Amino acid sequence: MDPFRRAKIILLCDLCKTVHLQSHCERCHINLCQTCVGKHLSDSSIRHKVVLYKYRKSLNYSTCPHHADELCNHYCEKCDIPVCSTCVSSSKHEGHDISDILEKLCAKTESLQKDLDELETRIYPRYEEMASDVQTEKVELETNYGKLTTIADQQGEILHREITAIVNQRKSDIQEMKNNHLSTLNKNTDEITQKITELKQIMSDLKSILKSNDVSLTSTYKSRNSEFRTLPPKVRVTVPSLSAQKINKDQLNEMFGSLSPLSINTEHGDTMKPSEAVSSPPVKPLLDEPRVTATIDTGYGELYSVSCLSEDQVWTCGDNNTMKLLNLQSKLLTSIQTKSGNDPRDIAVTRDGDLVYIDYRDRTINLIKNKQIQTVITLQGWRPGFVCSTASDDLLVTMVSDDGKQSKVVRYSGSTEKQSIQFDDQGRPLYSSGNIKYLSENKNLDICVADRSVRAVVVVNQSGKLRFRYNGHPSNTEQSFNPVGLTTDSQSHILTADYHNHRIDILDQDGQFLRYIHCYLYTPWGLCVDIRDNLFVSERFTAKVNKIQYI
Structure with missing residues (x-):
């Protein structure tokens, strides 16, 4: 005889215990006759799911871990585990409350x-x-x-x-x-x-x-x-005299007028677990042994700048007029030539993922959006050097005067100049007149400049007031400190490429030396970090980009 037909004859309704079952409630795991289905569904507080018995989902009984040929069709309330019949009769569960696995399953x-x-x-x-x-x-x-x-x-x-x-x-x-x-x-x-x-x-x-x-x-x-x-x-x-106060x-x-402080409050819902107040980003410790996780061959004769578009795509520029977007496998994804045909001096990726490049020779700062080049700034009497994009989507640009005697950092919003930083409180120049000055905005909004000509990292606050100068670690007994590329990360670390010493100096936001990154680098030049604080280092004369995990 068909097992199902035999079961249909044998099994009775779990409610009335007298009529053959016809249906099954998958929500409550009970069998029902036609009459009892209506009674069962009358409890509207539960979302019942009644199906014909033959379409019910079969139960998967677990095999007893102690008796491999038996199924666990009982439940020990004290041990809170399914057990088989042999387990129930053993001394291990003597005196324990034992219930039917189906009843327990229904409650669960x-x-x-x-x-x-x-x-x-x-x-x-x-x-x-x-x-x-x-x-x-x-x-x-x-x-x-x-x-x-x-x-x-x-x-x-x-x-x-x-x-x-x-x-x-x-x-x-x-x-x-x-x-x-x-x-x-x-x-x-x-x-x-x-x-x-x-x-x-x-x-x-x-x-x-x-x-x-x-x-x-x-x-x-x-x-x-x-x-x-x-x-x-x-x-x-x-x-007469003018007594200036x-x-x-x-x-x-x-x-x-004062700016009220930014108020960040966390509201706790009465039905949810209280959430913790907004806090600073988690501290990420520096690795004792940084390691290179990828190397990109850019194909330039000499490589200058690198800027992250994502964790596995970087923009690069070198000794020709073509800027290249490459992945970690050195595959060329996109290439764009400068409008003038001149070599780009520096590049930066904006918050929107657009590319900005500096044309030193024709005095312009250019934006590439959807592969279309737009000149946003043309200078008079000054030449742009290096650029970075800020948290507020402004551009910070280093520039030197035509006569080569002055240098400054200028903040632009679009094509509008918002700030010029050139002198300290005593009217002395903050920066040398040298051409190479990579820069970056730190998380605390400090503006950090690697001034290669005076072998120093110069850091000013958001208002342009000098905070400190870093001239290399005092214990350096090798070649003198020669900072070129510079970047900052989520921990407010300042990282600068020490070109002659073939390494990266890591500082905290107050200019205190933390440690070096060596990783067998050769002539490190440009730097950038991605959103996960992976460091990308361009080597000038090997024309390679190294991706380094250091925190």
């Missing part, structure tokens, strides 16, 4: 189904809602912070107008004093000139009288010498 299934229901109907939708809210906030972020920047610009314009008005008033007062001074001196000059004219006439008359020997004229002469012995008053005018930066900041 009920618990699992409740968990699933809660996840599907309550928890997961909340997470989706939160993700949507965060995405909306990210979309609004640019607009909101743009408004703050606009307010700052407007406040700056107001202060500029007030200062200009004060300066113009002082200049007007100075001009008025100058005119009064000159008028007084002119009046004094006129008085003296009149006396001189009279003296000349008297002296001429005396000469005529003496020459004539005329008794009448001589006897009638009246001396006026006593009148002129008293000299005219001499006017002395003191030039020392600018109090704190008061100036207060006049400008």
Whole structure:
């Protein structure tokens, strides 16, 4: 006889125990007759799933780990494990509460189904809602912070107008004093000139009288010498002084207006586990032995700059006019030639994944978007050197004057100059006039420049105030420190390529030396890191890029 038909004859409804079963509830794992199906479904608090018995899902009984030829069709409540009949009768489970595996499965299934229901109907939708809210906030972020920047610009314009008005008033007062001074001196000059004219006439008359020997004229002469012995008053005018007050930066900041601190709060949902407050990125320790994980052959004669597009794709430029996008297997993915045909001096990838390159010869900074080249900045009197993209999507550019005597770092938003950094608080140049100055913005918004000509890494804060200079580790007894490429990572480390010593110096954000990366590098030049803090190093004369894991 067919086993199923035999089971259908033998098995009865689990509820009424009298009628042959016809259906099965997969949710509750019980068998039902036609009459009892309606009763069972009347409990609307549970999402029952009743199917015909022949279409039910078969139960997979586990094999007993102690008795391989038996199935676990019982459940030990004390040990909380499925057991077979032999186990139940053994001394190991003597005195334990034993239940039917189907009853236990029904209870467990009920618990699992409740968990699933809660996840599907309550928890997961909340997470989706939160993700949507965060995405909306990210979309609004640019607009909101743009408004703050606009307010700052407007406040700056107001202060500029007030200062200009004060300066113009002082200049007007100075001009008025100058005119009064000159008028007084002119009046004094006129008085003296009149006396001189009279003296000349008297002296001429005396000469005529003496020459004539005329008794009448001589006897009638009246001396006026006593009148002129008293000299005219001499006017002395003191030039006024302008007592310039020392600018109090704190008061100036207060006049400008304060920016309220960024408030980050974590709201705890009453049905969720409390989440931890937003914290700093996790600390990633430096490896004792950094290692090269990939090497890319770029095909240049000499390789200069490298910039990460992703973890496995990098842009490169070298001693010709072609910029190459390569993967870790050295496969050429894209190549773009400069608009002018000149070799690019440096490259950088923006937050949007577009490529920026420097054309030193024609004084331009160019953006490549969708393989289309757009010149965004053309300089006059200055030549651009090196470039980096910042967290706020600005560009920082090093440049040197045409006469080769001055150097500075300029911040651009689009094609608009926002900041120029050139001198320290004492008016001394921050940077040498040398051409090679790779740079990077650190996570704390410091601006770090590798000034090769003076063999130093120069770090200023966001406002352009000098923080420190790093001139190499004091214990260096080999060739002198020769910094070229420079980059920063998620831990605010500063990494710079020491070209002559064939290694990378790692500093903390305050300029303290941490350690070297050697990895058998040869003439390291350009540097960049990807989002996972893998370091990419371009070797100038081997024209290879090494990917290094160092934290």
